[in-house]
Amino acid sequence: MDAVFKAIGDPTRRAVLDELVDRDGQTLFEICSRLTMKHGLTSSRQAISQHLAVLEEAGLVTTRREGRYKFHHLDTTPLRSITERWPIREQS
């Protein structure tokens, strides 16, 4: 669970997750482009790779190789552990 909190504790990594919600299954180039063009985040490709490794470590991002391509996918199931620990009350 610590890995999940660490992963979502960084604004760049949250932006990566936002963009994967917008469209799942992106190349590193597309993720970098979206961060630059839509969020004004001009981190290097290496830096974004490292952010993705942290997200992958937490199970929030999975990678899939398809032929010569590599795609990144979102998996939000690790977030469930948060609401299991602190259940969300139904709105009355």
Add this chain to the structure above:
Amino acid sequence: MIRITVTSVFVDDQDKALAFYTDVLGFVKKHDVPMGEYRWLTVVSAKDPEGTELLLEPSAHPAATPFKEALVADGIPFTSFGVDDVHAEFERLSAAGVRFVQEPADMGPVTVATLDDTCGNLIQIATMNG
């Protein structure tokens, strides 16, 4: 005054590249000059036949293939071409069997998509928004 008359893309096979860049993408052949083992083979936009030529250059040099593979592995397009409407081109080319690694995405000032040119490269198509 300097200007761009020719730019190039490294292709695995010139015949296959010519077919893809003309029959599928819609460029028109401009020059096809035998040069020993390979050809000086260029295409131009049908809309601008006197414009910049794209040289379909053989990726015969040993450095070319690892370079291309490294770009593809990270999804980086080798170059970018302008289109009137990325969404329409995406539909047209997908129907023609072209593989896109990035569907049309609005990036603010520009909408882009990325396709596989079947010759070892990813190519971006772009429309300026606005």
